[in-house]
Amino acid sequence: MSPQPQAAVGAPLSRVEGRLKVTGQAKYAAEHDIGGVVHAVVVDSSVARGRITGIDARAALAQPGVLKVITHLNAPRLAYRDNPVSLAPRGGRRLRVFQDDRVQFFGQPVAVVVATTLEAAQHAADLVEITYDVEKPSTDLTDSPADEPQTYARGNAEQALGSAGVRLEMSYRLSRNHHNPMEPHATIARWDGDRLRVWDKTQWVIGVQHELAAVFGIPAESVRVISPFVGGAFGSALRTWPHVIVAALAAREVGRPVKLALTRRQMYFSVGYRPAYEYKLRLGSDRRGRVTAMVHELKHETSRYERFWEANLVLGQMLYAVPNVSQLVRTVSLDVSTPLWMRGPGYSSAAFCIESAMDDLAYELGIDPIELRLRNEPDEDPSNGRPFSTRRLRECFREGAREFGWHRRNPKPRSTRDGDWLIGTGVATGCYDVWRGQAQAYARIDADGTAVVESATHDAGPGTYTSMTQVAADALGLEVRHVEFRLGDSTMPPAPPQGASQTMASVGSAVQDTSDKLRTQAIKLAVEDEGSPLHGVNADDVVVSGGRLQVKGDPARGETYQQLLARNNGTHLIARGSYNPGAESRFSMYGYAAMFAEVAVDARLGLVRVRRMLGVYDAGRIISPKLADSQAIGGMVGGIGMALLEHTVTDHRDGRIVNANLADYLVPVNADIPDLKAIYLDGRDDEADPIGVKSLGELVQIGVAPAIANAVFHATGRRVRDLPITAEALL
Template identity: 45%
Template sequence: MSVIGAPLDRRDGPAKTTGAARFAAEHLRPGLTHAALVHATISRGRVTRLDTTAAGAVPGVIAVLTHHDAPPLKPAPKVNPLNLSTLASGTSVNYLQTDEVHFDGQPIAVVVAETSAAAKEAASLVRAEYAPSPSTVDFAAAAPHAKKQPNNPVSPGEAKKGDAEKAFAASPVTVDHRYTTPPHHHNAIEPHATIAEWDGDRLTVHDATQSIDWCRTHLAIRFGVPVGNVRVIAPFVGGGFGGKGMVWPGTILAALAARATGRPVRLALTREGVYRTVGGRTPSIQRVALGADQDGRLTALIHTSVSRTGRVGGMPEQVTSQSRHLYAAEHILVQASTVELDLVPNTAMRAPGESIGTFAVESAIDELAVELDVDPIELRLRNEPERNPLDGKEFTHRRLREAYELGARRFGWRDRTPEPGSMRDGRWLVGMGVATAYHPAWLFPANVTVRLSADGTVLLRCGFQEMGMGAATAQAQITANALGVPVDAVRVEYGDSALPMASTAGGSTQTASVAASVVEAAEKLKRRLRTRSGDDLVAAVRRAGVPHVEVSVGSDTRLGRIAGQARFMGRFLRDRRLVRAASGAQFCEVRVDPDTGEVRISRWLGVFDIGTVVNAKTAASQLRGGIVMGIGMALSEETLVDPRTGRIMNPSLAEYHVPVHADIPRIDVAMLDDPDPTMPLGVVGAGEVGITGVAAAVANAVRHATGRRVRDLPITLDKVL
């Protein structure tokens, strides 16, 4: 079996299952102290009084830091597309530097104590008084005042072909509906945590981050020290899903507290603290209007969205992104709009934009299939484009037809009778639904060093992130393949900013981005050793009479980073001539209790085109994880925000309902394993495409089972009955 694609066990599996793996909060340092946050209880205004007397009297308390006495911080840098690390600013708030409050939950004090219990007790005793200012926190009320999102190179706010509104009005068959999705939160198994320690002007941080290099750069800017003086260590991260891609207040205030006290500080957020200080997914209001002829050929596709950002941060979501690529409509209009609210800024959450955007557009396609009395798979295939429908750009790789054909056979789609309520299993109503999965693919800079030794071993060094997806195992396989050595001969060092810089683990980019540099390093090695194709590289090292040969790709020097950024921008501009994405077909079967409205997922099949499959086991696991997260989005997940105060009302796993094992059936996953010729080793990316289309497949199956169309997530009992 080839090393590429082999279903190898994850290298970090034994450490994690035996408890040997140490996560951010689990490191011990001499003199370690503990910190707890005090949160604001208004959504906008000023702190007029802070009484810390009782807090300071708690035995073991070392300091209670407020805006009156906290060490200085520099402002967060503004986002600059020419410097990707500027994307790390979770918010623009300069914590504990002024008396201003920008959102409910913003930290207004941090307590440092000898024990965690003392810190938490003292934090609960801090008393604050405020002068509130008018605030806007009700998304539904603010949505009619949304402003069109300006175009940017990554996510155009508006794109159009022809006159979609006119074509829609003239179409013989139409559907035009409003879909909504609520706010969501990530709920990684490891809440955000940081241990910070200063040695003079040098800062070492153990942090639960999925963006080691960005975190390092951001902390250097905020504390006014050289980047080389900051070290961020994160070998194990207990899940991220986008929530750990930015630098949030817990990380900054742990370092601030450590600087103020001269002691190492551990700040581990409570589950509620994560909700109140770390951004989640934006809610959305979407309109999808489809026009078609009697044969089901799309004449018009209109997809508009309203989402939110924070007044002090957050970036617009690409909710309409997939609608620029999926269907061969003659006329297309996509338009994204946003409102600014006085809430903790939103942030990326698994497949930001496409996860909620596919719910709307793929539900609407199913509604059009009903209007036309056409099988929903057949309708999709009739409108499958040969080139990008919006602008005619070439697809680098697109195997949606094959995904639907394979999925329909394996799922038994032909056994489905189209009439709603026509399929039963005893007292349960049975429904089957499908939807298209879609997520764009990118490449980001990554630096590596590769050392090939005369004893046949290889060392790969790269500061990439491991959040549970098996990154080290995949990169060992890629390195072994590139050098022609056994995979067990490859050792991988990762998870530390002292290593060569890697891109963030986000956007489904990490595997391909690091792979590109590994492949380049292998070619450098071959040139250095003057070998030809098929030569034994280890033997070449021995012939050279040296213990090892080491090569590097990229440089972490200032000039090296500038050069890497320039190469990235050049490739980004070249790639704009193409459309590259992972895609797939989601097949769902549900059972619905006609008396209670209870929905149970009984079967699932996802067929995906993710390019080359590096590790069949870890890739399938990634895709299943995305599907599970999508089932949660479909049936239960919803962050409840009080529209009067901006307070999150369900900040715990007792009230924010994520799926558990009993909610999830066996999930079958198939991968076409067809390389994308424009990507390193043909790898496209598996991290996010799995969640896309899931909510629509569930909603479409519920409609088939019951005749009820649910357009507002989550699909709760009251919406089914």
Template identity: 50%
Template sequence: MTSFIGAPIGRVDGRAKVTGAATYAAEFRPPGLVYAALATSSIAAGQLTALHTAAAERAPGVLLVLTHLNAGKLPYQSPAARAAVDPVAGEQLRVLQDARIFFSGQPIAVVVAETQAQATYAAALVRATYAVDTSARTQFDPAQARPTSLAAAKRGRGPETRQGDPDTALAAAPVQVDQRYVQPRMHHQAMEPHATIAHWQGEQLTLWSKSQWVGNERDAIALVFGIPAANVRVINPYVGGAFGSALRTWPHVTLATLAARRAGRPVLLELTREQLFYSIGFRPRTEQRVALGAEATGQLTAIVHEAVGQTSTYEEFAEATLDVPAVTYACPNRRTSYRLVDMHTNTPCPMRGPGHVTGLLVQEIAMDELAAALQLDPLELRLRNFAERDFRKDLPWSSNQLRACYQAGAERFGWQRRTPTPGSMRAGSLRMGLGMATALNPAPRYPIQASATLLPDGTIVVRSATSDMGPGTYTSATQVAADTLGVPLGRVRFELGDSALPPAKEHGGSTTMASVGPAVQAACQDLRRQLDMLAGRPVDLTTTDLPGLLRHAGLLQLQASGSAGPNATPPTHSTYGFGAVFAEVHVDPDLGIVRVARLVGAYDAGRIINPRLARSQCLGGMVGGIGMALMEEATWDPRFGRVLNANLADYHVPVNADVHELDVLFVPSEEPLMNPLGVKGLAELGLCGVAPAIANAVWHATGKRVRELPITVDKLLD
């Protein structure tokens, strides 16, 4: 029997995507569809004193203009427990429920018209007057930061942790590094804008909505409108990129649902590119201090890591910024501090590697600075401080091939050619720099259910309400099913992205394959057992007349189910994915232009189900890391509480010309304790470590240490 697990199979949904057959949220067309557009606030904080909508209401094709004056009150019931993707405290924006303004860009009206052009034009006619709050908090000021809440602490994001006596150890350390670093506000910039089509049919509501967690969107909207969750169905078979932005349910989903109920027709509300900067979340600006103390041998004796992030005034978004740095290296004395600045902005949200990438970024730059102070090779410094276990929890790793990642990556990259002195290497007329960083990301597993159904024509349909925003869930789940059943790939069809399917948790946190895969495997194993019982013997699904077997048993189809529990790793172990990233940059000495000539990433992600898809995930992470290091920054205007570059022309992301040689390798590894497939999460691991490796390479090329990203020409020429 051919084994499909581990095979580099092309995407089973690839043809649908490249031919346009794949249908995204905004592309469904229920009969009678009409279109909506938003009018938004132009102030950062205050009250609406008047709304002038008459011109919009008279505009051609307009069916409805909703504001807080006529939208009616929505129940906004509280959940029994907050979803893991939601902020830890506060209340979601209760859209069109009163006159308060919490941030610039907040929706203040929604216009429904026969065409999108008519709705957009009419929304531009809405005029508002305000009572402006002159004390609006639009400046990121670390001096105004507060400790995180008790709710954040319960999620492991508390204000402070301490191990040993770090301050005394730091003061006594022969070699010290103590620096501050800034990572700016960043936005997801997925190809597909967020959109929702809402369609009421009596008391039943169907939402075609961009979502990474259709079950959570169903439950969230049911609570907002005070209706049973069973009355709501969320459908989203394809997601055109999200990077975490579609994990929670945003106000535009509520607005589309409300508008459809009032208009009596299905309504499409699709956000513009500019509105994406205000209507969904973002990676928050974070300023950090890292202080490292070490012996002359390079052995760490003290780590102090302090982080200040931003959140909105109406919700508390707390990131796991300090989690990964707390376990990366062995050190007996450690202190972390995490605080938040409340600002009049929309609420941040998870963005690929939320918190983990942010904390690892500055830790890995600080480790490079320590290596320079010690006159020690950066890779050797990391090896001397290798963490043999999770020292934060005092637990052994469930598996850890980080040393193999260091070795394999360094050999592939040619790290031994690096000369220690900054500016000492050349690529023709350009300065060459080589840098590296450790990659680390948690590898959790969530409870998932799946079903496997044998149809009369011999096709096996496997279903789960997970999502696929690009990693290849359709393909990898099909591979697991075909491998478990022992049938060709073409006999299996995997269906996802529908809240009516067996429930699944969020498609995020690099958890999908580790969670969905075992559930699919269990469902297919159950189907095999049932077929063996029907036949009275072990069945070969490739040669047995399965339709005949069903007919003989008097069945039209045969359905099986399976589930996978939460993290199967015993509480006696800690589970992470590991990696090492190596970067080569070329810098023009006169112009300060940086080119990332080469990236090599070596990863331990457990068993690789599909190396072709896995490589693609890491390539995407590398491209994102180039953007994080050199380009991406939301330019914030504190006068108005707005992003000045809220478009794809001015918010710079890497394009083809910025991406050169990217090399990915996976070290042999399996995760024996976590799940039956032996896999660990990969997607976010591919971003971890990339930006600091590039930053460290830029320092090696130029001798200039840029501690506020992105590394732009002006900072190198200054």
């Protein structure tokens, strides 16, 4: 079949839903207008470990408008069946709200107040008195025993270290980070008999649907989850958190629709976070900079009731051609809520340590940091021997060095000044897996020549509405304004969660397949229709452009979708399609980045300011350049936060997070953001998926923090191995 003209894909389009958002018409989870809704406010535990010994809700119940106070004393027993369709950790047991008197972390939901107004519910929640039998909590990663490890080894790392010409040993500490999306987590729940409808902030409507079905012991078909707009998530909405269950339970108990929105403070305790790490790395090399051995020993926090893991070993196995590698990672079970994946999960943490170590080695040997990385580039994946589908990291560094002006730097640390400011530049590698999942889509062309395409995916920020519209528009031969993409409803064809940078590869490929099938169906109808100008034409010679089916090379011969349907008395044509990545690929598939940063450090005060950043990406085919830039800039901003600002402070006496607010938990603001630029290598990866894309949304943050840290070292001559890098560490 003749290839379709590509008019939409690759064009720098603005978001198709942008007007809805800037005019306030886009409805987020808490904004849906549901008749008869009442309000719920969660009462959180004020201890991290212990048992509830008493609950006095009399004052709360006496308040005007209060309908009910639900606790473990009066809540019904819920089914809490096993749920295989879940992104919850497989180790341990998920928190079962209001099912017993046990408190497992500070801020755990221990009661919920339901009232006719939000103000009444908030006031009554303050009046609920709870007493505890308090046990001493363990919340300190550095002072708690570790669990059984996961390990990996190839070669003999200890022996290779012993014979290495150069040996380095480094220890790193990375603070806990919180997602802090603009939209707080919220849920509206309504029961219609034994059927449940939920409007939720989520990155996976299918996951919420199955979790609610499992908890309440009802068929998944009896649950509908709706989430058309998500105001950022960064991973925090990948699983179904207890407040969603609380909202549904409260709605059933009071017989009214219930709205429950978490406060900003509650989000620090109850919707996940990037766990804190301790990471020890030993490295061996010859004098030419060939790394011969790496030994990784790391541990990170998890909750005591669930065991959370993330992909923190991958980079140490495949990023560089190191023949001898040993890795050991342990979780530390603490009296805290369960962590969850946060942008670049596992990879971001490991990259900071590995890329800082590579920088140390470069200075130890007197080799340019880029040249050192290139000397250790593998020809195939050293972890499994597979060929790379594409690996253009050398090009990323070459293009980035030219654009950034790397050759102009004085390689000597603390050698460049601008008045009181010490100036430094740094570089680091970014890398992230190419994830793909099964996805389905539905498409319809109506008699007016417009199309609707649907899939139960999400748009938590990357621009899914727009990018899927672009893919469908080109495949159907329509203008973008004549295609509507719909998402965020569990009644639509299923799709994987919007996480791990898999949406474009997975859902985009399903949209491509569905749209191809629909276009092929229309062409078949035309060439078999005696009344069509295309009758008798070989279907493979027909393309569609501007909504018109026409012979390739003879555009005068053809007709529009409208004409075809009208003549055949049709109101529409429909098609369903899918994408299934199938068996494990024989290729090693990753996206790559070369990250460059320039910083200025006040020589007297230790203040760090990022002056400019550049990211060069090997991310396959770029469907929407403007959206890609949005992702890249956002990733750099998140990386600045990780490197210089973000960290949780916990009072280990009671497990309370001291800075659970946006005044004291610092995130980057406009004044912190410098000139940011992204460049994408032209190309595609057809081994990865049918549309040739690779990971981008996670990739753009990985490598940012170490690039900044390496620039700080170049500016000051002081290596800081703890994140965030504070002024105190540089004084």
